[in-house]
Amino acid sequence: xxxxxxxxxxxxxxxxxxxxxxxxxxxxxxxxxxxxxxxxxxxxxxxxxxxxxxxxxxxxxxxxxxxxxxxxxxxxxxxxxxxxxxxxxxxxxxxxxxxxxxxxxxxxxxxxxxxxxxxxxxxxxxxxxxxxxxxxxxxxxxxxxxxxxxxxxxxxxxxxxxxxxxxxxxxxxxxxxxxxxxxxxxxxxxxxxxxxxxxxxxxxxxxxxxxxxxxxxxxxxxxxxxxxxxxxxxxxxxxxxxxxxxxxxxxxxxxxxxxxxxxxxxxxxxxxxxxxxxxxxxxxxxxxxxxxxxxxxxxxxxxxxxxxxxxxxxxxxxxxxxxxxxxxxxxxxxxxxxxxxxxxxxxxxxxxxxxxxxxxxxxxxxxxxxxxxxxxxxxxxxxxxxxxxxxxxxxxxxxxxxxxxxxxxxxxxxxxxxxxxxxxxxxxxxxxxxxxxxxxxxxxxxxxxxxxxxxxxxxxxxxxxxxxxxxxxxxxxxxxxxxxxxxxxxxxx
Numbered sequence: 021x022x023x024x025x026x027x028x029x030x031x032x033x034x035x036x037x038x039x040x041x042x043x044x045x046x047x048x049x050x051x052x053x054x055x056x057x058x059x060x061x062x063x064x065x066x067x068x069x070x071x072x073x074x075x076x077x078x079x080x081x082x083x084x085x086x087x088x089x090x091x092x093x094x095x096x097x098x099x100x101x102x103x104x105x106x107x108x109x110x111x112x113x114x115x116x117x118x119x120x121x122x123x124x125x126x127x128x129x130x131x132x133x134x135x136x137x138x139x140x141x142x143x144x145x146x147x148x149x150x151x152x153x154x155x156x157x158x159x160x161x162x163x164x165x166x167x168x169x170x171x172x173x174x175x176x177x178x179x180x181x182x183x184x185x186x187x188x189x190x191x192x193x194x195x196x197x198x199x200x201x202x203x204x205x206x207x208x209x210x211x212x213x214x215x216x217x218x219x220x221x222x223x224x225x226x227x228x229x230x231x232x233x234x235x236x237x238x239x240x241x242x243x244x245x246x247x248x249x250x251x252x253x254x255x256x257x258x259x260x261x262x263x264x265x266x267x268x269x270x271x272x273x274x275x276x277x278x279x280x281x282x283x284x285x286x287x288x289x290x291x292x293x294x295x296x297x298x299x300x301x302x303x304x305x306x307x308x309x310x311x312x313x314x315x316x317x318x319x320x321x322x323x324x325x326x327x328x329x330x331x332x333x334x335x336x337x338x339x340x341x342x343x344x345x346x347x348x349x350x351x352x353x354x355x356x357x358x359x360x361x362x363x364x365x366x367x368x369x370x371x372x373x374x375x376x377x378x379x380x381x382x383x384x385x386x387x388x389x390x391x392x393x394x395x396x397x398x399x400x401x402x403x404x405x406x407x408x409x410x411x412x413x414x415x416x417x418x419x420x421x422x423x424x425x426x427x428x429x430x431x432x433x434x435x436x437x438x439x440x441x442x443x444x445x446x447x448x449x450x451x452x453x454x455x456x457x458x459x460x461x462x463x464x465x466x467x468x469x470x471x472x473x474x475x476x477x478x479x480x481x482x483x484x485x486x487x488x489x490x491x492x493x494x495x496x497x498x499x500x501x502x503x504x505x506x507x508x509x510x511x512x513x
Contacts (some may be wrong), residue, residue, distance in 0.1 A: 083237060084146075084197075084218045085244040089211025089226070100212055103221035104150045110217070110512040111143040112252050114182040116504060118169050123499045127458030129451050131174025131493050131502060140166030140182050144196070146217050154204060158218045160197035165190070169504070173454050175493045176406045177259030177436050177468045179504045181251025186272035186304060196275050199234025208286070217512075226286065233279040238268040238295055241280050242318050243335060246379045247389040247416040248432060252510050254416065256486055257470050259434040263375040263393035264410025266337065269295035269314040270403040272304045276314075289320040297341045300363075301402045302453050312341035330380035335393075338372040343399050345369070346445035359449030362400040371399040385418030385425070389432075397439020406452035406494075409437040419475075427475045436466040438495055446495070455494035462498050467491040472506075484508040 116138045123133035141164070148158040168183025197218070208226030215221035218240075232241065239249070243263055248255045255261050262268075269276045278295030297312035299305045318335045344362030353360035373395030381387045390413035397408040414432025419425055438446070446452065447460040467490070474484040486506035493500045 083239045083244065083249055084216075085240060085249065087214055087216050087219065089213050089224050094210070096212070100210075100223045101221070102150070102223070103215055106146075106148050106215055106220055108146040108217050108513060109144065110146075110252070110510070112141070112182060112508065112510045114140045114180060114256075115507045116140075116169055116180055116183075117506075118502060118504050121500050121502045125457065125459065125498070127449075127451075127456050129173040129454060129456035129494075130170070130458070130499070132170045133499070136169050138167055138169050138183075140164075140168070140180070141191075142182070148218065148220060150220055150222075154202055156201045156203075156220055158197060158199055158201070159195060160218070161193055162196045163191050163193055165192075173456075175490055175502070176438065176452075176455055176466050176495065177257055177264060177410075177434055177490070178405065178454065179257055179470075179488045179490065180506065181256045181258060181261050182508070194273065195235075196273060197234070197236045197240075199232055199236045202231045204229040204231075206285075226284070228284055230282040230284070231280070232282075232293075235275055235277050237275050238270065238278070238293070238314075238316060239266075239274075241282070241291060241293065242266075242268070242316050243333070243375070243377055243391075245377055245389050245391070247387045247430075248391075248412075248414060252508075252512075253474070254428070255414070255430055255432055255470055255472060256506060256508075257432075257434065257468055257488060258405055259407060259410050259436050259468065260412050260414065260432045260470055262404075263335070263377065263391050264405070264407040264412065264434065264436050265373050265393040265395035266335065266375055267339070267371070267373060267395055267402045267404045268316070268337070269297045269339070271298055271306055272302065276306060277310075287322050289322075291318040291320070292316065297339060298403055300366075301343070301400060307341070312339070314339040314341075325380075328381040328383070330378070333377040335375045335377065336372070337374075338370060339402060340368065340370050341402065342366045343369045343371060343402065345398050346400065346439075346441040346450070347398070349400075349450060350445060350448055353448060353450070359451075360445055361450065362445075369399055371396045371402065385420045386415065388415045389413060398441050401453040404453070406438055406442065406455050407436045408439040408442060411435050414470075424475065427473065429471075429473050431471045433470070434466075434468040436468070436495075443495065457494055457496050457499065460496055463495050464492040464497040466493065466495055478511075480513045481509065481511040484510070 118136045120135045121133050144160055144162040146160055148156055168180050172183050203224055205225040206227040210223055213222045249261050276295040278293055280293035282291045293316050295314045296306045296310050299307045316337045318333055320331055320333045322331045344365040348365035349360035349362045352364050375393030378390045392411045394409045412434035417429045419427030443463045449458055469489040472484050472486040474482055476482045488504040490502040493502050
């Protein structure tokens, strides 16, 4: 998990995670801290000036789903230029502030009740080229630095998708994605593909196959949603930007090796993929030789009620891996007189889950979304978060109604639950993937409200103001409620 490296009066001032950097300094900052900050900013400047990172860090995967094709006339299709290579860059700084809140007790993986501020920074290079017709090869080296609030512990629906399960006090470089995508046209009307992150401009037919193989994030392709999926462009809460109980295969940065096949045909798309699980739940390393696997399947239906586009997705996943159950851990803990730990009872098991994902445009500047998901509640969390049942929904409204068409306002809510066995495990002092207050005498559903306002400040940058209210963090009625204030600056070209 994370270390608590820091400097200056014992306060961690420059910390880091996959797209984030340290924390606000509430006291004097030493020369070392200033030097740390300079090194972090120098790494980001290197990307901006030279197009390749020289230092880096870690965080949660910010998905890069490919925008759909745009139908064009035969005359327009003849004028489409096929892009053979592209380079894009992005940099994101996220500042988080959590005021103090009520907490009669605090455990090893609790959200700390004292006032807390953190920063996270990431910068990514997206470099791709077309080796042959229909083929694309992309590589995404990334610089990251920072930690989430309380080292990304304490809330199952964690408040920042720009923070994940590994952090360091110095920036570092990792190649987070490297993959081959092959598109095979099957006929139908021609559609134009706009250049974007990890997508070359060009054309495809309405009916086609897409094969993707390499290293990338499961949620680059599965569980995407136009209105709630990208923490750099819309909401930030984990259980709002993804299905809360979709325990997708990933290392500590949110990425895995795998392959996906997609078949798009008129109004529907079928997707299926296989991915490598982490060697241990929430570990940095993936299992060697695909010894532990996850299979994911998704069926998407597209429709146009009242001439407004929408889609509905049904997702199912199943894993086979070395996992423990909550009740076995409790039994072992009682036998040896220690708090339960699923690590001591792991063996080959299966775990599965299912979810629905809806996106519907109401008007050109207004859209709504909803997700509902459930997973097997007897087995421990693997790679995402400690949620077995989750519902979320909200809206996204463009600013054209008040004369600012490029602005966006978002409002959403989520309700997360853990299984009865999971509650017993936490109550006995067990630790989950990212939660664990040491006790849980008064359990309740985790309830989250998030709102944001995002506005452009330059042609290639925007700033966002985000607020989240979290009731019963980590399913604990005795702690909280919690408020989190977030300011984000995002640059992309």
